[in-house]
Amino acid sequence: MNNQLKVLRAMRNWSQAELADRLDVSRQAVNAIETGKYDPSLPLAFKLARLFAMPIEEIFDDGHEGHDDGE
């Protein structure tokens, strides 16, 4: 899953370690999310959304356009 984490972090001039401290996770976790090797759990995704004050779907992109309406 693509995400804007690296850009959002760079905009705030935070290192991976600083972001990890803010999220209370390991630096490896931040690195793995940024490089797309790991998709965070829903609670961690919400934590990220709160930290950056953005909706989750603006941080993460699952490659699907628009909303699924069940059709």
Added chain:
Amino acid sequence: MMAMKDMTMVNEPQKRRAPNMIWPVAIGIGTAMLAGGFAGYNDAAAERGDAVLAPWIGPVVAVLIGGLALAYYVRRHADAFRSWSPRKRLYWISLILSGALGFVAAMVMQAGSDGTDGLFSNAALTPPVAIALSAMWVVGLTIALILYHRTVDDHERQAYHLGGLAGFYAFVFPCPVWWVLWRADLAPPVDAMPLFGLSLAANAVIYFWYKFR
């Protein structure tokens, strides 16, 4: 705006130089190597027919030196450690406790076995040593694992689960194969310890791969 600021300040870390975690690992390895050096010295002395040191001297000296080095490291980075979140602090306590348990168990087995066949041999242990080791392993590991599972983060939990799965497969595939081969007299009797070692190795490889790739 205020609300946004509040949200971003939830877990505001203080700017401190993070301690390099390679040092405690290096101290642990160095301590084990020092204890191994004493064991090697004793083996060589025994082969020459010279007097050997009491088997507990090596581990005790190694633990003392390793403990001093670790205390110096913790003191040097005391401010940084104090700024850690409770989760992070407990997480590292659980890891250090697990490592210490493994180290103490290895040293006690080395010092408490009859003969000098080495750590991974099936050399006889005295009953008090065996009972103490068993109790320490079960109680200590239970405490360390409870702490670990309560404090591990998302990403590491996934690595741990996948490592655990690999360890499981490294047991369930070779074990029955070995057993049926033994029943046909094509292999020696099944021994749990190589399977245990294989399972741990598979677990470690996959865990470290997912954690640090």
